[in-house]
Amino acid sequence: MKISARNVFPGTVTAIKAGSVNSEVSIEIAKGIVITAVVTKASAKHLKLKKGAKAFAVIKASSVLLATE
Amino acid sequence: MKISARNVFPGTVTAIKAGSVNSEVSIEIAKGIVITAVVTKASAKHLKLKKGAKAFAVIKASSVLLATE
Amino acid sequence: MKISARNVFPGTVTAIKAGSVNSEVSIEIAKGIVITAVVTKASAKHLKLKKGAKAFAVIKASSVLLATE
């Protein structure tokens, strides 16, 4: 499957914290660069995400903000 | 300013493409890792973004999707 | 690729309107049910989207609002 999102980064799950509806999942996409996602708990289960698993972080360009110092 | 977004990545602007309302801006946050953002043209101008400038990509955790192969 | 988005609907592209940065793409996912997306022009090109092509509309659950009459 090819996706329209401009930002697709392969990585490894480093942490999962499950709530009642959502789960917070962290993925290391490069040494020291960790992306944190909040997805539904059902999705995290469906993707069989667990610490050490390979996964992609997917981010639509219109969801990215920019900042300067 | 500290921001609630869980994902804040410093980098360098590598490309800007301006449309009439929006601009597409690419930021390299690590060797080979480029994040693309679409922000309003007015924002890109306000932040004085240009090729080579330092900037941060800011992404709220709830905007990140996950995928597996 | 399996994605965390809870809403993934297969359909057929019925219209594309390209701007300078973004493109507006409509996909019919069932008789009379059309989903309209705005993605970057580069993404639409990358996915080779054109009228009549098969494609999926992908929507994260946290992006959906609800309403009642």
Place this chain on the structure above:
Amino acid sequence: MKISARNVFPGTVTAIKAGSVNSEVSIEIAKGIVITAVVTKASAKHLKLKKGAKAFAVIKASSVLLATE
């Protein structure tokens, strides 16, 4: 009320799962087509959503991703 969102689909609530802050709500908008939303628990209560109730799924075009096989 008319809304700018390009995607407004009437349907029937088929499931609600309440967490502490958010609720996950599923709406069937056509036979076999179910859209899942995550909204605040307070919103779900305010709209009096419950299984069998009529409701609309509302999605801004810029929140929709596209994919191809």
Place this chain on the structure above:
Amino acid sequence: MKISARNVFPGTVTAIKAGSVNSEVSIEIAKGIVITAVVTKASAKHLKLKKGAKAFAVIKASSVLLATE
């Protein structure tokens, strides 16, 4: 129509800037408080938005970031 978005602010359109796909619309919701939206050009036309028109800014709680100094 009642909507799940927690943030619904009535105001007056103070500016519209149309691009090829999107339009940027500013709404003053209180003296000196202006909210800027980017919606599709088709939506802005459909809602008959123009300078001086009454309109609501609608924002889902999960789309709001927070910051401190």
Place this chain on the structure above:
Amino acid sequence: MKISARNVFPGTVTAIKAGSVNSEVSIEIAKGIVITAVVTKASAKHLKLKKGAKAFAVIKASSVLLATE
């Protein structure tokens, strides 16, 4: 830090409700105008948000919907 978001409103936290993964935070940005955000619980803690604290609501223009009566 300057941010690309077009909507940055200073205010005072009026309520916080913590869940297991997310927290719901309300900020009064003008007399009678309250913006509600859902951010991760970790973010709310990181920003030391509490009733009475000063904070900014930050909203990207592409996340704002418009409506008319």
